[in-house]
Amino acid sequence: MISLTSADPSSLSTDALVVLVAQRDGTAVPLGPVPALVTQVLADAAALGVTGALDEVRKVPATGIGARVLVLAGAGAHERLDGEALRRATGAATRELAGLGSAAVVLPSDDLPTLRAVAEGALLGAYEFGRYRGGDAARSPLGAIQLVTSLSKGAAQDALGRAEVVAQAVNAARDLVNTAPNDLYPEAFAEAARAATKGLRAVKVTVLDEKALAAGGYGGLVGVGQGSTRPPRLVKVAYSPARAKRSVALVGKGITFDSGGISLKPPADMDEMKSDMAGAAAVLQTVVAAARLGLKVAVTGWLCLAENMPSGSAQRPSDVLTIRGGKTVEVLNTDAEGRLVLADGLVSAVEEKPDLVLDIATLTGAQMVALGRRVSAVMGTDDVRAHVVQAAAAAGEQFWPMPLPEDLKAGLKSKVADLANVGERWGGMLLAGLFLAEFVGDTPWAHLDVAGPAFNAQPAYGYTPTGGTGAGVRTMLELVEEHAARP
Ligand code: BES
Numbered sequence: 001m002i003s004l005t006s007a008d009p010s011s012l013s014t015d016a017l018v019v020l021v022a023q024r025d026g027t028a029v030p031l032g033p034v035p036a037l038v039t040q041v042l043a044d045a046a047a048l049g050v051t052g053a054l055d056e057v058r059k060v061p062a063t064g065i066g067a068r069v070l071v072l073a074g075a076g077a078h079e080r081l082d083g084e085a086l087r088r089a090t091g092a093a094t095r096e097l098a099g100l101g102s103a104a105v106v107l108p109s110d111d112l113p114t115l116r117a118v119a120e121g122a123l124l125g126a127y128e129f130g131r132y133r134g135g136d137a138a139r140s141p142l143g144a145i146q147l148v149t150s151l152s153k154g155a156a157q158d159a160l161g162r163a164e165v166v167a168q169a170v171n172a173a174r175d176l177v178n179t180a181p182n183d184l185y186p187e188a189f190a191e192a193a194r195a196a197t198k199g200l201r202a203v204k205v206t207v208l209d210e211k212a213l214a215a216g217g218y219g220g221l222v223g224v225g226q227g228s229t230r231p232p233r234l235v236k237v238a239y240s241p242a243r244a245k246r247s248v249a250l251v252g253k254g255i256t257f258d259s260g261g262i263s264l265k266p267p268a269d270m271d272e273m274k275s276d277m278a279g280a281a282a283v284l285q286t287v288v289a290a291a292r293l294g295l296k297v298a299v300t301g302w303l304c305l306a307e308n309m310p311s312g313s314a315q316r317p318s319d320v321l322t323i324r325g326g327k328t329v330e331v332l333n334t335d336a337e338g339r340l341v342l343a344d345g346l347v348s349a350v351e352e353k354p355d356l357v358l359d360i361a362t363l364t365g366a367q368m369v370a371l372g373r374r375v376s377a378v379m380g381t382d383d384v385r386a387h388v389v390q391a392a393a394a395a396g397e398q399f400w401p402m403p404l405p406e407d408l409k410a411g412l413k414s415k416v417a418d419l420a421n422v423g424e425r426w427g428g429m430l431l432a433g434l435f436l437a438e439f440v441g442d443t444p445w446a447h448l449d450v451a452g453p454a455f456n457a458q459p460a461y462g463y464t465p466t467g468g469t470g471a472g473v474r475t476m477l478e479l480v481e482e483h484a485a486r487p
Pocket residue numbers: 258276333335336337338362363364365366422428451452
């Protein structure tokens with residue numbers, strides 16, 4: 001819950017008053033109209049360990065003001081202050097305040113972009129995944145949040161409402177990723193899609209089960225899913241508002257657990273492969289957010305859901321699959337399963353002739369080799385790839401453009417089929433992108449590889465918790481929104 005208040009921050013009765021602090025000329029300077037107490041406290045900044053560095057959160061007794069504690073949250077260098085720094089500083093603060101009932105954040109300046117960034121950061125930081133824990137009060141997320149600002153009119157309320165929708169979508173995607181794979185298998189994910197869209201006007205969910213997939217020629221989903229006792233699903237989540245002039249398709253990799261299959265992964269960190277459905281979670285929640293915001297653009301999500309398991313019924317290296325539409329693929333490594341299910345999803349998506357298609361996937365370990373754990377990759381047709389990079393920057397996510405070199409394609413030659421699902425190791429992320437490109441025809445397209453950023457196995461930082469992060473939701477929503485606004 002989040003609201004605006006124009007009250008004097010000194011008199012606000014709240015558990016915690018949060019003030020952002022930046023670094024300028026070696027000193028910590030408070031941002032926004034702050035109580036005199038803050039200036040007094042910062043006179044002794046060094047002794048209190050307050051430097052204003054990003055991710056630094058310090059709590060001090062709030063003597064003489066309405067709040068119980070004063071929280072100083074570092075936003076980093078003053079000359080580099082941008083929306084993402086504010087989002088991150090606010091999120092670090094609200095994350096540290098788990099267990100408290102209420103907090104107020106002083107807005108650094110009274111403008112809509114600042115309001116949006118701070119509101120998003122506050123709500124993204126106030127996230128806890130409690131499903132499998134007994135009622136541990138210290139771990140319940142911060143309750144009511146007030147933003148202290150003179151803004152109050154319609155545009156400010158709209159910006160706050162949008163921030164709430166965005167943050168709820170990201171947090172819901174995180175929940176799906178964090179849910180254990182014995183609870184979130186393809187059929188359960190399909191049910192979650194129905195539940196998430198229940199009551200949303202203009203949204204229709206269609207589920208293809210394993211029989212429908214076999215009958216419809218979805219060889220990738222059938223092949224990858226056949227080793228599991230929990231059969232695959234293709235879920236179409238269509239938001240079709242009246243008078244939409246444009247349409248966007250989003251295709252998400254939804255491997256609810258990736259053991260590697262017969263090409264079994266090593267045991268170390270295999271648990272993290274419960275996050276291999278993060279693309280599908282991001283797609284589902286982007287459609288939900290677009291519908292809740294009533295955007296005037298048709299958005300169709302395709303969730304490619306399967307569990308990749310080894311068993312007597314699992315596909316083998318050397319099996320040949322026929323993807324929807326007729327292209328054949330020789331499976332040389334059953335651990336390169338994402339591209340197989342995405343191929344079916346991409347073909348289905350482009351059959352409906354959308355203006356553009358995005359796919360998002362935890363697709364390759366090579367993504368992390370190239371860009372690390374916090375920067376996602378984007379490949380595809382030049383214009384859409386550029387639009388993703390720009391939308392990501394606007395939304396506060398890190399996406400970096402990568403090429404699809406034609407000459408690498410030879411690496412995907414099969415001795416028996418149209419394509420092999422793996423080639424040489426070098427450039428593995430690009431090769432996966434080139435594989436997907438075979439299934440989009442001439443539809444404008446981008447492929448988002450979020451292998452690293454979708455799941456944070458490290459300690460929390462800024463507004464990013466340990467576990468599922470919701471990577472891609474903000475970028476895709478921003479892109480969809482901008483697409484809707486195009487003439
Ligand atoms: N889901 C993995 C990719 C992955 C690895 C995501 C680590 C997040 C963290 C994917 O299905 C996979 O196993 N890819 C293989 C492809 C290879 C066999 C060509 C990989 O990257 O090793």
